[in-house]
Amino acid sequence: MSPPPASATKAGAATTVFPAYLVRGDDPSLVAQAAHALTARLVGEGDPSLMVEEFGGPGIDQFDIGAVIDACTTPPFLVERRVVVVREAGQLVAADAKRLASYLEDPLPTTALVLVGGGGTVPQALTKAIGSRGELVETAVGTGRARSQWLADHLSGGPVRLDGAATALLSAHLGGDMGRLEGLLETLASAYGPGSTVSMDDLEPFLGEAGSLAPWDLTDAVDAGETAKALSVLHRMLVAGDSHPLVVMTVLHRHYRQILHLDGAGVTSADEAAALLGLRSSFPAKKALAQATRLGSVRVARAIRLLAEADLDLRGSTALAGEAVLEVLVARLSRLGRQGR
Numbered sequence: 001m002s003p004p005p006a007s008a009t010k011a012g013a014a015t016t017v018f019p020a021y022l023v024r025g026d027d028p029s030l031v032a033q034a035a036h037a038l039t040a041r042l043v044g045e046g047d048p049s050l051m052v053e054e055f056g057g058p059g060i061d062q063f064d065i066g067a068v069i070d071a072c073t074t075p076p077f078l079v080e081r082r083v084v085v086v087r088e089a090g091q092l093v094a095a096d097a098k099r100l101a102s103y104l105e106d107p108l109p110t111t112a113l114v115l116v117g118g119g120g121t122v123p124q125a126l127t128k129a130i131g132s133r134g135e136l137v138e139t140a141v142g143t144g145r146a147r148s149q150w151l152a153d154h155l156s157g158g159p160v161r162l163d164g165a166a167t168a169l170l171s172a173h174l175g176g177d178m179g180r181l182e183g184l185l186e187t188l189a190s191a192y193g194p195g196s197t198v199s200m201d202d203l204e205p206f207l208g209e210a211g212s213l214a215p216w217d218l219t220d221a222v223d224a225g226e227t228a229k230a231l232s233v234l235h236r237m238l239v240a241g242d243s244h245p246l247v248v249m250t251v252l253h254r255h256y257r258q259i260l261h262l263d264g265a266g267v268t269s270a271d272e273a274a275a276l277l278g279l280r281s282s283f284p285a286k287k288a289l290a291q292a293t294r295l296g297s298v299r300v301a302r303a304i305r306l307l308a309e310a311d312l313d314l315r316g317s318t319a320l321a322g323e324a325v326l327e328v329l330v331a332r333l334s335r336l337g338r339q340g341r
Contacts, residue, residue, distance in 0.1 A: 017042065017081070018134040019107035022089070022127060024117035025139030029179030034139045035085070035116040042083045042112050050079045056119075057087040065096040069103055072111045081110045090120030097123035104129045141178045143214070154181060159189035165200040173207050175236060176214055215251040216284075222252075222330060223291045225338025230330050238323055245314055245322030249307075252333070255288070256303050262292040263300045294340035306332050 023035045043051050053071045055063045063086075071084045086092075092100070100113075107113070115122065115130070130136060141150045151171055155162055162170060174180060187206055188198050218237060221230035237243045258277050267273045270286035279285050292300060310329040314322055 017112055019109070019111065020104055020113040020115070020130045020134035021137055022115045022117065022122060022130045022134070023137040023139065024122070027139065027141070027179050028118060030139040030141070031117050033179070033182055034137055035087075035114060038137060039083055039085060039114060042081070042114070044080075046079050046081075051076070051081065052083045052085060054085045054087065056089070056091065065092070065099055069099060072103055072113055073108050074111075075108065076110050081112055083112050083114060085114045085116065087116045088119030089115040089122050090118055092123060092126065094123050094125070097126035101126050101129040104133050107133070141176075151178070151181075155185075158185040159194045160185060160192060161195070161197045162203065163197060163199050166198050166203045169200050169203060170207075175217075218248070218251060218330075219255045220287075222255075222333045223287070223294075223337045225334050225336075225341055227331050227334040227338075230334045231327060234326055234330050235323075238326070245326055248326055249311060249314060252329070253307055253311075256300075256307055258285075258288040259292045259295065260300055260304060262289050263295075263297055291337070291340070295336065296340070299336045299340055303333055303336055306336075 021038060023031055023038060025031045025034070039048075039052060055068050055071075068084065068086055071082065074082065076082045104113075113134075115126075127136070141147050148171070151167070155167065170181075170184075184206060188203070189196070191206070192198060192202060215237075218230060218233045221233055234248065237248055238245070261277060262273055265276060267276055267289060270282040270289060273289040274280070274282040274285035277285055277288065295303070306329060310325050313320060313325045318325065320328075
């Protein structure tokens with residue numbers, strides 16, 4: 001009998017053994033952690049050397065899909081099941097994906113196939129086949145409320161407990177680098193003991209460098225005129241996020257280009273703004289429209305001039321370091337944002 005269809009679930013949430021899994025997300029470290037946890041769950045108390053066979057991975061350009069299918073269709077020997085792991089599954093070409101999808105029409109019940117995202121986009125036909133007969137393991141953290149829930153879920157199952165103040169500090173410190181969470185919790189468990197409650201004072205010595213932040217954290221702070229916060233976000237993008245100054249400049253250029261397009265365009269709704277800007281979501285369009293209205297044409301023009309001057313400075317028209325150029329630019333744009341309010 002075929003297994004029931006499985007919709008996308010959170011990493012590690014499944015209890016049923018399916019014939020196939022696809023672990024995917026936008027953070028390679030979270031994908032790797034989820035794949036490791038899933039493989040460990042499928043192996044259970046068994047011997048990994050007898051149960052697990054791996055294909056692909058970083059540095060391996062291609063692998064024989066025939067060998068993968070042979071592994072999937074080979075019955076286990078002296079163990080309960082075989083776990084076939086295919087890493088960098090985004091490298092699969094359409095023909096290979098079609099062969100795996102065909103295998104999943106009548107999979108061997110003693111084999112669990114684990115595809116690990118990376119190396120590109122997994123062909124849609126294979127993703128659809130796994131979605132209908134297996135499980136899609138999502139590792140994406142999300143934003144806003146979804147991010148808070150993701151963190152709460154992972155902390156609740158972690159080796160230590162964090163009090164409210166420690167949780168807030170950890171969330172702010174990690175930013176977009178949630179891939180560091182698992183290692184940090186294990187370190188805390190080693191230091192204070194499994195099951196211990198960790199306070200903010202207990203946590204601080206183990207935090208290290210702050211994690212990176214999303215681009216909209218910078219533009220939101222600039223729009224709000226919050227200079228100190230904007231500069232803090234800028235530094236985290238440059239250091240923790242390892243962003244080149246020209247990458248940050250691109251973020252700011254894109255943001256103010258949208259504002260410029262909306263200035264004087266006669267747009268009155270978020271949907272109209274999204275259509276004009278060519279955006280699929282109305283949420284960023286709504287923010288750009290609101291900021292264009294607050295700034296007015298004179299300040300929008302001033303912001304564009306500031307961006308043009310800073311762009312030239314980053315490309316060698318001044319002896320200032322790139323970080324200093326961006327600090328001045330962000331401070332000036334923030335002041336415009338504050339004036340607009």
